[in-house]
Amino acid sequence: MTVLLLDDGTEVSRQALTLARKFGEPRSIAADSFQPFAPDALATAIAAMDWTAAFAAATDRGNDVLARVAARLGLPFAANCIAAEPGDPVAVTRLRWGGSLLEEALLHSPRPIITVAPHAVSPDNGPSPAPITVDSPDYRQLGAHVVEHVEPSNGGVALAEAKVIVSGGRGVGSKEGFSIIEELAGLLGAAVGCSRAVTSAGWRPHSDQVGQTGTKVSPDVYIACGISGATQHMAGLKGAKRILAINSDPQAPLMLNADFTVTGDLKEIVPAISAEIRKRR
Numbered sequence: 001m002t003v004l005l006l007d008d009g010t011e012v013s014r015q016a017l018t019l020a021r022k023f024g025e026p027r028s029i030a031a032d033s034f035q036p037f038a039p040d041a042l043a044t045a046i047a048a049m050d051w052t053a054a055f056a057a058a059t060d061r062g063n064d065v066l067a068r069v070a071a072r073l074g075l076p077f078a079a080n081c082i083a084a085e086p087g088d089p090v091a092v093t094r095l096r097w098g099g100s101l102l103e104e105a106l107l108h109s110p111r112p113i114i115t116v117a118p119h120a121v122s123p124d125n126g127p128s129p130a131p132i133t134v135d136s137p138d139y140r141q142l143g144a145h146v147v148e149h150v151e152p153s154n155g156g157v158a159l160a161e162a163k164v165i166v167s168g169g170r171g172v173g174s175k176e177g178f179s180i181i182e183e184l185a186g187l188l189g190a191a192v193g194c195s196r197a198v199t200s201a202g203w204r205p206h207s208d209q210v211g212q213t214g215t216k217v218s219p220d221v222y223i224a225c226g227i228s229g230a231t232q233h234m235a236g237l238k239g240a241k242r243i244l245a246i247n248s249d250p251q252a253p254l255m256l257n258a259d260f261t262v263t264g265d266l267k268e269i270v271p272a273i274s275a276e277i278r279k280r281r
């Protein structure tokens with residue numbers, strides 16, 4: 001029984017492999033098999049392959065491609081799973097409602113299609129599965145044509161997998177104000193995140209947004225600068241191991257839920273942290 005693993009090169013793909021192995025002999029297909037990334041083309045190729053179950057990381061790419069595979073085959077799709085047991089039906093546990101709810105569900109499908117939530121399953125340290133290579137189909141026949149590929153603005157560190165995130169909220173004050181957030185992130189090798197107030201104002205792209213309608217993150221450290229901590233923002237933070245909040249309001253919900261807090265003006269505190277890091281290097 002061949003189990004297909006869509007490998008997007010992230011640590012989460014190794015976590016998805018742990019669950020995939022329960023369902024049979026995994027073989028992997030690279031998410032970047034087609035350049036530039038072409039989810040429709042990849043989904044077409046995968047839908048035509050012979051496999052009994054398909055797994056991927058619940059990253060943007062994993063969910064994008066496997067949702068298309070499920071749609072093409074008319075099969076159900078279980079996204080953001082943290083557990084899956086083979087059987088008829090397959091038993092899955094999924095993260096729902098921004099991670100605030102664990103759903104136990106039964107997947108009635110002859111060919112389960114599952115993505116695995118980041119950092120909820122131990123990564124597989126066994127041998128890598130045998131790769132499957134695919135011939136590039138004609139994109140024009142698929143009705144999709146890649147015109148431009150734009151790299152994310154966060155310096156190449158993907159938000160969902162970042163170990164450290166420096167995140168800014170409305171308190172940052174402006175698009176230009178994010179230069180001090182970017183500077184600190186650069187010194188720490190961190191990704192830049194933000195709240196929805198920031199994306200709504202057009203200061204940062206939606207790909208940087210953390211929360212219920214943004215990215216769910218699970219860093220070792222989340223540094224929240226000028227973010228109040230609305231429930232919709234906190235929904236994206238459930239996986240964060242440590243939170244440092246910088247806010248002028250000591251009663252802000254994020255300050256009350258943080259492991260470490262600094263009360264004051266972020267425009268003074270953030271540059272001071274960066275200066276201290278530079279001094280110690």
Ligand SMILES: Cc1cc2nc3c(=O)[nH]c(=O)nc-3n(C[C@H](O)[C@H](O)[C@H](O)COP(=O)(O)OP(=O)(O)OC[C@H]3O[C@@H](n4cnc5c(N)ncnc54)[C@H](O)[C@@H]3O)c2cc1C
Binds near residue numbers: 169170198209225226
């Ligand atoms: C359906 C729905 C989905 C949503 N999804 C999301 C989501 O995914 N992610 C998300 O973030 N929000 C989401 N929201 C919006 C959410 O409810 C809040 O409005 C938003 O998170 C507030 O952003 P903020 O904390 O940056 O702004 P504010 O709530 O305005 O907080 C700004 C904070 O900055 C502090 N501050 C101001 N100036 C300074 C300074 N100079 N120094 C230090 N601190 C300062 C203030 O004390 C305050 O605590 C959603 C809302 C809805 C209705």
